[in-house]
Amino acid sequence: MTKKIGFTCAYTPVPLIEAAGFSPFRVFPESKAPDQAGHLLHDNLCPHVKKVLDRALADDLPDLEGMIFINSCDAMRRLSDAWHAARPQDEILLLDLPSGISSLSIDFLSKEYDRLAKTLFEWNHKPFSLEKIKEKIDNWNHLAAMAKKIEKTMSKEYFPGYASRLQHIINTAATDSIDTAAAAAKDHLHPIGPAQKGRIPVFIFGNLLFDPNVYNLFEEWNLHVAASDFCTSSRFISPIDVKKDETIFRSLAGSFLSQTPCARTMETTVPGSIAQKIVQQAKETNAKGVIGFTLKFCDPYLARIPMIRKALQEASLPFLMLEGDCTMGSLGQQQTRIEAFTEMLGV
Amino acid sequence: MMYDYFDNTVTGITQKLDQDPGGINARKKYVLELSKLGKKLYSKDETIAWCGVTAPFDLLSAMGVTSCFVEFVGAMLASTQTAGYFLEEAEDSGFATDSCAYHRAVMGAVMKNAMPEPDFIIGTSSPCTAGLAIVENFAHQYKKDFFILNIPQNDSKDAINFLAGQIEEMTRFVSDHTKKPLSKQKLGIALDCFNQSTRLLKDIYDLAKTTPSPVDNNLLKDFGTVISLLMGTRQGVEVCQAFKDELTHRIKTFQHHGSNEKIRLMWIQNRIQYPFPINEMLDDLGAKIVVDELNNVTWEPMDPDHPFESIAKRMISIPFSMSTATRIKTMQDLAMEYGIHGAINPCHWGCRQGTGARGLISKGLKDINVPVLNLEIDCVDSRNLAKGQIETRIEAFIEMLS
Numbered sequence: 001m002t003k004k005i006g007f008t009c010a011y012t013p014v015p016l017i018e019a020a021g022f023s024p025f026r027v028f029p030e031s032k033a034p035d036q037a038g039h040l041l042h043d044n045l046c047p048h049v050k051k052v053l054d055r056a057l058a059d060d061l062p063d064l065e066g067m068i069f070i071n072s073c074d075a076m077r078r079l080s081d082a083w084h085a086a087r088p089q090d091e092i093l094l095l096d097l098p099s100g101i102s103s104l105s106i107d108f109l110s111k112e113y114d115r116l117a118k119t120l121f122e123w124n125h126k127p128f129s130l131e132k133i134k135e136k137i138d139n140w141n142h143l144a145a146m147a148k149k150i151e152k153t154m155s156k157e158y159f160p161g162y163a164s165r166l167q168h169i170i171n172t173a174a175t176d177s178i179d180t181a182a183a184a185a186k187d188h189l190h191p192i193g194p195a196q197k198g199r200i201p202v203f204i205f206g207n208l209l210f211d212p213n214v215y216n217l218f219e220e221w222n223l224h225v226a227a228s229d230f231c232t233s234s235r236f237i238s239p240i241d242v243k244k245d246e247t248i249f250r251s252l253a254g255s256f257l258s259q260t261p262c263a264r265t266m267e268t269t270v271p272g273s274i275a276q277k278i279v280q281q282a283k284e285t286n287a288k289g290v291i292g293f294t295l296k297f298c299d300p301y302l303a304r305i306p307m308i309r310k311a312l313q314e315a316s317l318p319f320l321m322l323e324g325d326c327t328m329g330s331l332g333q334q335q336t337r338i339e340a341f342t343e344m345l346g347v
Numbered sequence: 348m349m350y351d352y353f354d355n356t357v358t359g360i361t362q363k364l365d366q367d368p369g370g371i372n373a374r375k376k377y378v379l380e381l382s383k384l385g386k387k388l389y390s391k392d393e394t395i396a397w398c399g400v401t402a403p404f405d406l407l408s409a410m411g412v413t414s415c416f417v418e419f420v421g422a423m424l425a426s427t428q429t430a431g432y433f434l435e436e437a438e439d440s441g442f443a444t445d446s447c448a449y450h451r452a453v454m455g456a457v458m459k460n461a462m463p464e465p466d467f468i469i470g471t472s473s474p475c476t477a478g479l480a481i482v483e484n485f486a487h488q489y490k491k492d493f494f495i496l497n498i499p500q501n502d503s504k505d506a507i508n509f510l511a512g513q514i515e516e517m518t519r520f521v522s523d524h525t526k527k528p529l530s531k532q533k534l535g536i537a538l539d540c541f542n543q544s545t546r547l548l549k550d551i552y553d554l555a556k557t558t559p560s561p562v563d564n565n566l567l568k569d570f571g572t573v574i575s576l577l578m579g580t581r582q583g584v585e586v587c588q589a590f591k592d593e594l595t596h597r598i599k600t601f602q603h604h605g606s607n608e609k610i611r612l613m614w615i616q617n618r619i620q621y622p623f624p625i626n627e628m629l630d631d632l633g634a635k636i637v638v639d640e641l642n643n644v645t646w647e648p649m650d651p652d653h654p655f656e657s658i659a660k661r662m663i664s665i666p667f668s669m670s671t672a673t674r675i676k677t678m679q680d681l682a683m684e685y686g687i688h689g690a691i692n693p694c695h696w697g698c699r700q701g702t703g704a705r706g707l708i709s710k711g712l713k714d715i716n717v718p719v720l721n722l723e724i725d726c727v728d729s730r731n732l733a734k735g736q737i738e739t740r741i742e743a744f745i746e747m748l749s
Binding site: 038039040041042044045046071073074075077078080081082084085094096098099100102104105107108111263264266268269271272296297299300302303304305306307309 | 440441442443445446447450468470472475476477479480481483484486487493494495497499500501505506509512513516670671672694696697699700702703704705706707710
């Protein structure tokens with residue numbers, strides 16, 4: 001069995017993990033582990049971070065050779081701090097991720113990714129291989145291209161169960177391997193059965209929504225998820241634009257910083273651009289409405305919701321904002337609101 | 348409203364100073380200089396930059412920019428008991444009540460046009476994600492140019508070079524707006540003032556370590572955080588000198604022996620900003636806050652030959668920029684140096700940065716036998732204050748320490 005490297009953030013390049021001979025294991029906040037994280041951190045912290053820490057405290061994890069954290073937000077920083085206290089025997093690496101996108105930021109992040117790659121090879125006692133990294137990036141890009149094709153098909157017409165299958169593929173890439181996910185993507189490249197009518201197309205966005213069953217629930221509630229933007233969905237499987245005139249790490253950094261960003265990453269030239277991007281994504285997919293689903297206590301999103309709401313209002317796109325703890329249960333509690341929203345869109 | 352507040356404060360203190368130059372204490376001189384800064388911010392004829400907490404105010408000042416961190420205004424609104432009005436405005440606009448009230452209050456003030464419109468905005472990724480998010484909102488709302496200083500959470504050579512490069516880029520960004528290049532001479536003066544103030548700060552903090560301590564519960568309240576606004580200026584040096592003189596005088600005249608100091612406390616992060624009689628209460632209980640966590644010098648002197656690198660190192664050295672382990676180590680060192688008996692951690696509602704490390708901090712200080720009182724409180728929003736409960740917990744904590 002391949003040794004696993006744990007990670008928690010979509011800014012972690014999976015190809016680097018695999019190139020060093022490890023399997024990726026994204027630690028999802030999915031656990032029946034007792035709620036203990038508040039003792040080390042604070043209860044008013046995002047449920048993603050708390051649940052992941054609960055898993056660490058309860059040893060509800062597979063054997064991990066190391067853990068990679070990204071300094072993406074305060075909660076993630078605190079998770080990295082707490083992990084040191086909870087599992088001091090683990091190999092832990094915290095990468096700095098710039099908040100603003102600039103040439104200097106890309107340079108710096110490329111050095112951070114370089115550091116990550118070298119550390120991973122070292123952890124696995126293997127000689128550093130740029131060729132291996134390039135090979136894994138190629139595989140990743142192949143997978144990303146298939147995922148984009150599925151997303152494109154999904155955005156045009158409604159195929160029952162298609163969104164859920166895409167999420168399953170993405171989760172496979174995050175917790176198993178790029179190749180297994182690519183094989184699954186190949187199998188599901190074309191939808192099973194004909195397109196169906198009668199569902200209302202919506203665009204959904206937020207931070208974390210990883211359970212494939214969630215997408216089935218949306219369908220049960222008469223919605224067609226035409227596109228989604230979560231760090232566990234399309235944001236995670238983004239292609240890496242390898243440029244011949246720059247190092248592989250600069251290409252990685254450039255690609256990760258220029259992909260559709262998490263709310264914590266900002267384009268300084270267009271403050272608040274996240275709002276316009278959401279409007280644009282919704283329009284491109286002909287969504288009739290937009291649903292935001294964010295974790296409680298997530299500052300990067302909470303601070304941007306008012307500007308997103310305003311931009312959607314100006315674009316005449318109805319918006320439903322939901323907060324939860326990223327579990328199926330918390331979404332289930334929102335059923336009435338979602339159904340009411342669907343009815344309103346259907347009128 | 349805020350202009351009037353600052354103007355009245357300046358007039359009042361200046362009159363007292365004119366009547367009796369030796370009669371006002373260092374804290375008043377400090378408030379006077381901050382009020383003058385507040386007046387400038389609201390005067391509409393200055394180049395204004397709203398910034399993140401760790402922005403290089405000395406450098407901005409050398410470039411002729413009147414700058415301030417937005418949380419300062421949040422604190423002012425709380426201290427003048429006007430925050431509630433602005434908090435409601437922000438909440439009505441969709442800013443979550445789960446978020447930090449420093450930021451919600453200033454955002455409400457922006458929406459009510461109660462904040463001076465800046466010429467540009469400089470965000471900092473330290474101390475917190477929420478602070479950076481709110482200044483992006485400022486830039487979006489005012490449609491002003493926005494610059495971010497990404498502060499890495501480590502002090503490697505790459506990290507320092509990265510930040511130094513950004514600071515240099517920031518000077519070009521500022522020059523583009525002010526149409527004035529950075530003057531090496533002015534920067535040299537600012538860094539010299541900064542270094543003078545740093546030396547005085549070290550002296551002040553050393554004097555505060557005396558047993559019994561010459562400070563009282565209010566004298567150095569939030570000093571380390573806010574003095575950064577004056578560092579790099581002549582006024583900053585004068586304020587620091589005034590504090591040093593006052594503490595020296597208190598010790599020389601044995602005033603510090605007059606205080607009822609049975610318990611020495613450390614205050615973690617920031618104080619409660621609205622009127623709340625905690626200082627008086629601690630006085631009555633014989634407890635004294637001898638050190639605030641951020642009343643500390645963590646940086647080396649600024650090197651005028653390598654200004655950007657020096658400033659970068661300084662910004663990274665601030666405990667909030669580093670890991671919680673480093674922050675705890677700094678607190679443990681302070682606890683030992685000041686000989687404290689206990690610490691109070693006001694777990695500011697909505698603060699993922701400081702409060703997020705509540706459990707780790709308690710454990711870290713417990714490791715050196717320093718008990719911590721975690722007060723679940725909002726330091727800016729007094730609307731849901733459970734005053735009685737907070738008082739009971741403080742009383743019980745001090746009793747336990749006694």
